[in-house]
Amino acid sequence: MPESNILPSGKPRIDSLELRGITKRFPGVLANDHVNFDVKAGEVHALLGENGAGKSTLMKTVYGLYHPDEGEILLNGKPVHISSPTDSINLGIGMIHQHFMLVPSLTVAENVALGLPSSRGPLTDLDAVSKRILELADIYGLRIDPSAYVWQLSVGQQQRIEIIKALYRGAALLILDEPTAVLTPQEVDELFVIMRQMTKDGHALIFISHKLHEVVEICQRVSVLRDGRMIGTRPTSETTKQDLANWMVGREVGFTPDRGNVQRGEVRLKLENVQCGSDRGTPGLRGVSLDIHSGEILGIAGVSGNGQRELADAVTGLRKITGGKVTLENADITNLPPAEITERMLSYIPEERMRDGMIKDFTVAENMILREHHKEPYSRYGFLNLKNISSNADMLIKKFHVKTPSQETLAKNLSGGNIQKIVLAREISRSPRVIIAAQPTRGLDIGATEYVREQLLEQRKQGTAIILISEDLDEILALSDRIAVIYEGSVMDIVPRSEATPQRLGLLMAGVHPE
Amino acid sequence: MKKFLQSEWMSRLIDALLPVFATLAALIIGAVMLLFLGVNPIVAYKALWDGAFGSGNAFAETLVKATPLLLVGLGICISFRGDVINIGGEGQMIIGGILATWIGLTFTGLPGWLAITLALLAGFLGGAIWGGIPGYLKAYFNVNEILSTVMMNAIAVQIMNFMMRGPMLDPIQAAKASKIPQTARLIEAFRLARWSPTRLHLGVLIAVILAILVYILLWRTTLGYRIRAVGMNPLASRYAGIKVPRYIVMSLLLSGAFAGLAGAIQVYGVNYRMITDGSASGFTGNAGFNGIVAALFGQLHPLWSIPASILFGALLVGANQMQRVVQVPSALITALNGLVVVFVVSSEFLRRRRQRQRLAHAKMDDAPPDKTSQPAEASA
Numbered sequence: 001m002p003e004s005n006i007l008p009s010g011k012p013r014i015d016s017l018e019l020r021g022i023t024k025r026f027p028g029v030l031a032n033d034h035v036n037f038d039v040k041a042g043e044v045h046a047l048l049g050e051n052g053a054g055k056s057t058l059m060k061t062v063y064g065l066y067h068p069d070e071g072e073i074l075l076n077g078k079p080v081h082i083s084s085p086t087d088s089i090n091l092g093i094g095m096i097h098q099h100f101m102l103v104p105s106l107t108v109a110e111n112v113a114l115g116l117p118s119s120r121g122p123l124t125d126l127d128a129v130s131k132r133i134l135e136l137a138d139i140y141g142l143r144i145d146p147s148a149y150v151w152q153l154s155v156g157q158q159q160r161i162e163i164i165k166a167l168y169r170g171a172a173l174l175i176l177d178e179p180t181a182v183l184t185p186q187e188v189d190e191l192f193v194i195m196r197q198m199t200k201d202g203h204a205l206i207f208i209s210h211k212l213h214e215v216v217e218i219c220q221r222v223s224v225l226r227d228g229r230m231i232g233t234r235p236t237s238e239t240t241k242q243d244l245a246n247w248m249v250g251r252e253v254g255f256t257p258d259r260g261n262v263q264r265g266e267v268r269l270k271l272e273n274v275q276c277g278s279d280r281g282t283p284g285l286r287g288v289s290l291d292i293h294s295g296e297i298l299g300i301a302g303v304s305g306n307g308q309r310e311l312a313d314a315v316t317g318l319r320k321i322t323g324g325k326v327t328l329e330n331a332d333i334t335n336l337p338p339a340e341i342t343e344r345m346l347s348y349i350p351e352e353r354m355r356d357g358m359i360k361d362f363t364v365a366e367n368m369i370l371r372e373h374h375k376e377p378y379s380r381y382g383f384l385n386l387k388n389i390s391s392n393a394d395m396l397i398k399k400f401h402v403k404t405p406s407q408e409t410l411a412k413n414l415s416g417g418n419i420q421k422i423v424l425a426r427e428i429s430r431s432p433r434v435i436i437a438a439q440p441t442r443g444l445d446i447g448a449t450e451y452v453r454e455q456l457l458e459q460r461k462q463g464t465a466i467i468l469i470s471e472d473l474d475e476i477l478a479l480s481d482r483i484a485v486i487y488e489g490s491v492m493d494i495v496p497r498s499e500a501t502p503q504r505l506g507l508l509m510a511g512v513h514p515e
Numbered sequence: 516m517k518k519f520l521q522s523e524w525m526s527r528l529i530d531a532l533l534p535v536f537a538t539l540a541a542l543i544i545g546a547v548m549l550l551f552l553g554v555n556p557i558v559a560y561k562a563l564w565d566g567a568f569g570s571g572n573a574f575a576e577t578l579v580k581a582t583p584l585l586l587v588g589l590g591i592c593i594s595f596r597g598d599v600i601n602i603g604g605e606g607q608m609i610i611g612g613i614l615a616t617w618i619g620l621t622f623t624g625l626p627g628w629l630a631i632t633l634a635l636l637a638g639f640l641g642g643a644i645w646g647g648i649p650g651y652l653k654a655y656f657n658v659n660e661i662l663s664t665v666m667m668n669a670i671a672v673q674i675m676n677f678m679m680r681g682p683m684l685d686p687i688q689a690a691k692a693s694k695i696p697q698t699a700r701l702i703e704a705f706r707l708a709r710w711s712p713t714r715l716h717l718g719v720l721i722a723v724i725l726a727i728l729v730y731i732l733l734w735r736t737t738l739g740y741r742i743r744a745v746g747m748n749p750l751a752s753r754y755a756g757i758k759v760p761r762y763i764v765m766s767l768l769l770s771g772a773f774a775g776l777a778g779a780i781q782v783y784g785v786n787y788r789m790i791t792d793g794s795a796s797g798f799t800g801n802a803g804f805n806g807i808v809a810a811l812f813g814q815l816h817p818l819w820s821i822p823a824s825i826l827f828g829a830l831l832v833g834a835n836q837m838q839r840v841v842q843v844p845s846a847l848i849t850a851l852n853g854l855v856v857v858f859v860v861s862s863e864f865l866r867r868r869r870q871r872q873r874l875a876h877a878k879m880d881d882a883p884p885d886k887t888s889q890p891a892e893a894s895a
């Protein structure tokens with residue numbers, strides 16, 4: 001770490017930030033219970049915990065969005081009072097939120113300048129801002145064009161703008177709230193390069209995540225929160241992923257679920273040479289042929305953007321198939337409207353569950369019947385049967401362990417894991433013949449992930465044919481009976497579970513055919 | 516815990532009263548304006564109150580004015596919940612009025628109840644067509660419904676002017692040189708029952724019953740479920756197998772139908788004929804627009820739209836009285852109405868923010884896991 005107290009960005013360093021005995025109560029909830037936490041210049045300190053463990057509350061306290069009921073915050077050993085984000089920014093604390101706070105129709109420079117006084121009074125000083133952005137980009141290795149419009153940029157690039165925004169405002173300590181949740185594996189690697197550079201330069205970073213392998217890779221120390229209490233802090237070198245998982249969940253966690261012995265049955269879903277376009281107008285699928293049997297999970301592995309989305313859309317009827325044929329239980333469903341395909345008991349767990357799987361202003365109970373609302377027992381002669389809808393919701397909430405204050409709660413007020421449980425409950429409870437599950441555990445914490453996987457395996461046991469689309473190779477390997485690797489819209493190969501290794505799949509995913 | 520419940524209760528009470536505070540605030544600013552004009556605001560507001568609620572007849576007038584606002588507002592509740600902005604209430608009222616009038620003037624041999632029923636249905640249908648066209652254009656050709664409904668208003672006005680001056684011109688006027696553009700009067704048997712000596716007519720009751728039916732439609736029927744689903748998230752609705760375009764058409768069609776019915780009821784309950792001054796407001800009294808405000812004031816809820824419409828009806832009627840008594844320019848009355856709208860709409864934002872803050876605090880993300888619902892127990 002450099003000797004000087006000044007960071008390359010020209011701002012003073014934060015040597016240490018310490019939280020002592022932070023307690024935060026919400027009505028009926030103890031979100032943080034006498035939590036101690038500290039971070040030092042030059043380190044990445046991971047804050048681990050399940051959804052609802054109190055991570056966000058703690059960090060919002062540091063950032064001035066919440067005020068602790070008890071406890072104190074010490075900056076460089078001196079107590080400070082942070083009553084608003086403005087205070088924390090002035091102290092050199094920055095936060096990268098999980099959902100970006102950017103205006104898509106403005107340029108990078110305009111977004112960075114947004115909310116800051118201009119050096120030229122009422123006139124904008126975008127040239128000066130751009131110059132400074134380029135300086136910072138140079139120091140920290142953040143490639144970015146200040147004149148690009150935000151809507152043109154990828155998610156990874158948008159995150160870089162958020163980092164630049166924080167640095168521009170003089171952040172010496174950065175809180176990264178689940179920064180990798182929205183990134184592709186390549187973008188994650190790029191982010192880690194940036195993070196390493198920042199710690200080398202003397203920044204202090206707090207990394208919130210529940211992805212254990214990332215924590216082990218990038219962090220020097222790790223703290224685990226559970227039920228609002230600090231379970232402990234350790235150097236990452238002295239822990240294992242298994243330890244951390246057990247700490248987080250509070251019990252032994254199984255990474256490889258029991259698959260049991262299931263007899264594969266008849267072909268339920270058949271794709272023959274299916275072709276379709278993509279959103280960008282380029283070919284999305286270039287002739288895909290697959291058979292999915294009853295009692296089988298067919299994993300679709302591949303780097304994101306190689307046709308996974310198009311595959312799911314084509315089968316569910318949401319995208320026009322330009323060639324080939326899709327057969328569901330011997331019936332041709334090629335290009336049928338989605339409403340008719342869903343009637344044939346094809347269930348879909350979409351990748352973007354908040355956007356495609358859920359109506360966030362509907363209650364939990366209303367969301368639970370989204371697919372079956374027009375059928376008995378939920379509807380009769382065009383009238384909803386509120387009693388049956390309500391008892392259905394109660395039953396599913398209980399069966400799928402959805403954490404919600406009530407079935408009348410709006411879906412948008414639930415956490416991601418619980419929203420996924422609602423989608424899962426709805427799609428599974430209708431006893432589907434085929435399930436298409438796209439990234440079913442993305443963004444979920446360990447407990448919820450384990451649960452979703454168990455449920456998919458349970459469906460397999462019942463004889464459902466399942467397509468599992470996932471970018472997480474561990475997940476594919478843990479669940480699939482056969483694995484199809486997709487690359488640029490074509491299936492490179494279909495590998496039986498017994499022959500699948502990460503190396504072999506990795507090569508196929510890169511488009512290399514090992515001969 | 517008890518304290519917490521009390522504060523939660525207080526907080527909700529304040530929310531419920533916010534529109535009342537907002538109305539009071541608007542009236543206070545109005546009072547300042549009145550003072551500048553050298554008018555005693557207490558006298559003025561007393562006139563306003565008396566005009567709207569001071570007597571049985573005054574209150575009846577308020578209800579008569581509130582009726583078209585409520586009917587248009589019911590349609591707005593449907594379309595806005597379907598995420599379709601219907602600005603075409605004026606045109607839909609006109610077409611509904613024309614069709615209903617035509618029934619009454621053509622089939623004079625029918626029994627009264629049948630003629631009225633047919634006429635109201637015709638009004639409903641006329642509005643449905645006039646709303647359904649922009650709905651169809653939006654659903655299948657992605658034509659912006661704000662533009663198309665406004666255009667449909669202009670077309671409806673010209674159709675009305677043509678009909679009143681040509682095919683539907685009152686034969687008495689046709690014989691005279693004045694040729695006032697209006698239709699003949701409906702025969703007495705075809706008029707909605709009145710609570711004489713006031714002008715309070717059966718349409719008021721019809722509107723209130725329909726408010727209850729719209730509530731049932733939105734929250735108790737499959738159609739309402741779909742309209743709301745499509746309005747809130749068309750993508751998820753499509754994924755779930757709902758035919759999205761069909762329900763976009765449906766929400767505009769129904770919205771127009773209620774405005775059309777408002778037009779028919781204006782003819783059969785109040786005017787007994789159609790008359791045009793060349794503009795839409797001559798027939799509608801701007802109810803096609805004011806109904807939107809009333810519905811928004813009622814938080815797009817059909818039942819809350821009832822008191823909201825009465826409040827706006829009262830302001831319209833009371834303001835006339837105030838103008839007569841204290842002799843203020845009519846522009847001031849318009850300004851006062853506008854102030855109430857602005858304040859009430861702003862208070863709605865305030866209410867939502869308070870709600871969000873409460874929700875943020877109760878958000879499940881920060882709640883510790885509930886021990887009884889751990890997946891652990893399922894797998895154990």
